[in-house]
Amino acid sequence: MVGPGAIVWILSVATGVVAEKIAVTQDPSTIAATEGDTVIIPCSHNATDQVWANDWFKRATNGTYVSNYTGQYRGRVFRFKAPDAPATDMDASIQLNNVRFNDSGLYVCRVTTLWSEAYGTGTYLTVNGKISVTIRMLIVALLVLLEGCIVLVIMLLVRQSHRDKRKRYRSVKTHTSRFRDRFFPAVIRQLNHPTTTTEQC
Structure with a gap:
């Protein structure tokens, strides 16, 4: 043809x-x-x-x-x-x-x-297909939700980090106070009341 x-x-x-x-x-x-x-x-x-x-x-x-x-x-x-x-x-x-x-x-x-x-x-x-449009909308919604969860986790981790830092600071401060309260009074008493020794002839 x-x-x-x-x-x-x-x-x-x-x-x-x-x-x-x-x-x-x-x-x-x-x-x-x-x-x-x-x-x-x-x-x-x-x-x-x-x-x-x-x-x-x-x-x-x-x-x-x-x-x-x-x-x-x-x-x-x-x-x-x-x-x-x-x-x-x-x-x-x-x-x-x-x-x-x-x-x-x-x-x-x-x-x-x-x-x-x-x-x-x-x-x-x-x-x-119409189902494809629905699936795309669902995927977008899940991505938005996932993004929100990630932001929330980061905020919780940052808050926990700040709490840990405050705990460490309080711990160091407590130990310093205890050392000061125990050591310095003993030194002061030692200075105010020195130990005298006598020699025997």
């Missing part, structure tokens, strides 16, 4: 028409969503010739065809057109409704005119 690209090349050679070089832009390159959301997968081009088709593929240029009538996308894919889009619309974006976890992947846009075709570089869609 001859593909669209081969047909375009054959027609251009047969008629001698120089094919227009199309630039297809997909920006942003990544999109994140949650299951059940509606997302817009962007695609624009600069084709001045009449556009025959805007096609989308998942994973690669020859990957799963993304259409409102095929596979897992049935009834969920629509051409997106901004309300203020000009008459010469060069927007090939699509709207994907009720996204699912297995919709995650790379989406590539193809624009085909009478003489040319071109592909975008792709937009990677990441669909997070």
